[in-house]
Structure formats: structure tokens, C-alpha cells
Amino acid sequence: MIVLPDRVPWFLIGPLMGVVVVLVYALLNKRLGVSGSYTQVRMLVLGRAAVEPWRVWFLVGILGGAILTTLLRGGAIAGTDYGALGRLLPVGLVVPILLVGGTLIGFGTRWAEGCTSGHGLAGIPSRSPASFAAAATFFATAVAVTFLVHFATGGAL
Amino acid sequence: MNRMALLLGVAFGFGLGAARLNDYDVIHNMLLLREPDVFLLMGSAMAIALPALWLLERRAWQTPGRGVMRLVRSRVERKHIFGSAVFGAGWAITGACPGTALAMPAAGVALGLPVVAGIVLGQVLREHMARAAARDLSSRHRSVEMHVIR
Numbered sequence: 001m002i003v004l005p006d007r008v009p010w011f012l013i014g015p016l017m018g019v020v021v022v023l024v025y026a027l028l029n030k031r032l033g034v035s036g037s038y039t040q041v042r043m044l045v046l047g048r049a050a051v052e053p054w055r056v057w058f059l060v061g062i063l064g065g066a067i068l069t070t071l072l073r074g075g076a077i078a079g080t081d082y083g084a085l086g087r088l089l090p091v092g093l094v095v096p097i098l099l100v101g102g103t104l105i106g107f108g109t110r111w112a113e114g115c116t117s118g119h120g121l122a123g124i125p126s127r128s129p130a131s132f133a134a135a136a137t138f139f140a141t142a143v144a145v146t147f148l149v150h151f152a153t154g155g156a157l
Numbered sequence: 158m159n160r161m162a163l164l165l166g167v168a169f170g171f172g173l174g175a176a177r178l179n180d181y182d183v184i185h186n187m188l189l190l191r192e193p194d195v196f197l198l199m200g201s202a203m204a205i206a207l208p209a210l211w212l213l214e215r216r217a218w219q220t221p222g223r224g225v226m227r228l229v230r231s232r233v234e235r236k237h238i239f240g241s242a243v244f245g246a247g248w249a250i251t252g253a254c255p256g257t258a259l260a261m262p263a264a265g266v267a268l269g270l271p272v273v274a275g276i277v278l279g280q281v282l283r284e285h286m287a288r289a290a291a292r293d294l295s296s297r298h299r300s301v302e303m304h305v306i307r
Binding site for chain 1: 201253265
């Protein structure tokens with residue numbers, strides 16, 4: 001059964017996410033952030049106690065919420081689609097590219113102590129100078145690299 | 158606290174999936190400045206959170222059992238700039254960030270898994286480098302101390 005539209009508009013999801021940022025601060029006294037949750041889950045898997053167990057639960061929740069949207073759209077079949085990138089290149093090439101790209105994400109967010117959620121969605125409303133600088137940098141770099149990819153692939157991406 | 162974190166995570170993950178932020182094409186088109194939707198989404202989230210947090214902070218909001226609400230605020234350091242530049246490149250290549258990468262496999266996008274694996278690998282690499290740098294620094298300090306003692 002399809003209950004959820006293909007893409008729920010920004011003016012519904014943006015405010016929802018804003019409210020979540022506020023509630024994480026108001027109820028847990030923490031800055032919302034996803035990259036920090038990866039670290040806590042890794043601690044747990046390695047058998048060390050998670051310093052901030054709430055982050056593990058937050059990450060589990062993200063998975064659950066995302067699965068919920070899939071179910072509300074009538075379910076999904078696991079496949080090797082990856083948008084325009086998957087259409088342009090064979091899977092055997094896409095996997096190492098994504099692995100390298102992912103490594104840059106993990107390395108960079110650990111270094112900067114935050115990602116799109118921590119420095120962006122939560123950090124900017126906290127009026128943190130570090131978050132303003134971080135968000136400006138990752139937006140500028142991402143747009144620049146995306147245009148580089150665009151021209152390097154002759155507009156295919 | 159953990160149950161609350163779980164529920165808030167569900168709401169956040171629902172948002173990521175509902176707005177299709179776990180779709181390479183959506184993020185790629187955003188970063189190509191082809192459509193404003195994701196910018197508007199993030200902007201409206203911040204436009205709501207900023208005044209709400211400001212007001213709560215001003216009123217010294219008492220969180221349930223965790224003291225007065227404190228906003229995380231830090232001054233700009235090199236790590237924020239360099240780290241974010243590296244992250245931005247990875248974001249552009251994969252069309253994913255740590256949150257949306259989790260929401261990919263949840264939507265049947267199997268290729269979200271190498272992104273998630275890469276993120277974990279990258280974090281481990283960074284921690285190793287940071288530890289090695291700290292060791293190097295402390296051994297250098299020790300040799301300087303020895304020199305001074307002599």
C-alpha cells in the first residue's frame with residue numbers, strides 16, 4: 001500500500017527536522033549529530049562501552065524511521081541502482097568509488113567533529129562560529145567538486 | 158533518555174527517507190544548484206531551530222534531569238576547515254552524508270553499504286593519525302625536556 005508520496009515537500013520535512021534538533025537539545029541537552037553516532041556504535045561493536053549510549057539509540061532510530069518511509073511507499077526490492085552514477089558506470093567501478101568517497105566523509109567529519117547534521121542543522125542554530133565555518137566549507141567544497149565531476153564527465157553527471 | 162533518543166532518531170530518519178535525501182540524484186542535483194529543495198529544507202529547519210534555541214537558552218531552559226540547556230559553541234579552528242573540506246569532497250562524490258548513507262540501505266539501495274563502510278574506515282583512519290600525531294608530539298616534548306635538563 002502506498003501511503004507516502006514519492007518525495008514529501010521540503011516545507012514539511014524541513015520544519016520536522018528543525019523540531020527534532022530543538023527537542024534533542026531541550027530534552028537530552030545534546031547537539032544532534034549523526035557522525036558522532038557512528039563512533040559510538042563502533043565502540044559498542046568493539047566491545048568497549050559506548051560513552052554516549054543515547055547516540056546508539058538515535059542511530060537505530062534513524063534506520064527505523066528510514067525503513068518506515070520505505071514500507072509506507074509499498075516496500076522496496078534491494079538493488080544495485082545508484083542514480084545517475086549507477087547508470088553511467090558499471091557496479092564494479094561504482095563500489096570502489098563509493099568506498100573512497102565514504103572514507104573521505106568519515107575522515108573529514110571525524111576531523112571536523114561534525115557533519116551536515118551536527119555542524120549544519122544543529123550547529124548553525126546554536127550560533128557556533130566553528131559550525132558556521134565548517135558548514136560554509138563543506139557546502140563550498142561539495143559544490144565545487146560536484147561541478148568538477150560534472151565537467152570531467154562531459155555533463156553526464 | 159535512550160527511549161527519547163530512539164524516538165527522535167525515528168523522526169529524523171523518517172524525514173531523511175520521506176524527502177528522498179537518501180537518493181544520489183536528489184543530492185547531486187542540489188549540489189549542481191539545479192533545484193533549491195534541499196537548501197530550502199535545511200534552511201527552514203535552521204529557521205525554526207535558531208529562534209527556538211535562542212529563546213530556550215535565554216530562559217535558561219531546565220532539561221529533564223540533565224541540567225540547564227547548554228548550546229555547543231566553539232571557536233573556529235583549522236580542523237573545522239580542513240576536515241569539512243575533505244568531507245565536502247566525499248559528499249560530492251557519493252551524494253551521501255553520514256545520515257543519508259544510513260537511510261540508503263533502508264530503502265533497498267545496496268550500494269549505500271560501501272558508503273557506510275567507507276565512513277567507518279575513514280573515522281578509524283583519522284583516529285589513528287590523530288593518535289600518531291599526539292605520540293609524536295609528546296615524544297618531541299620529552300626530547301626537548303631532556304635537552305633542557307642536560
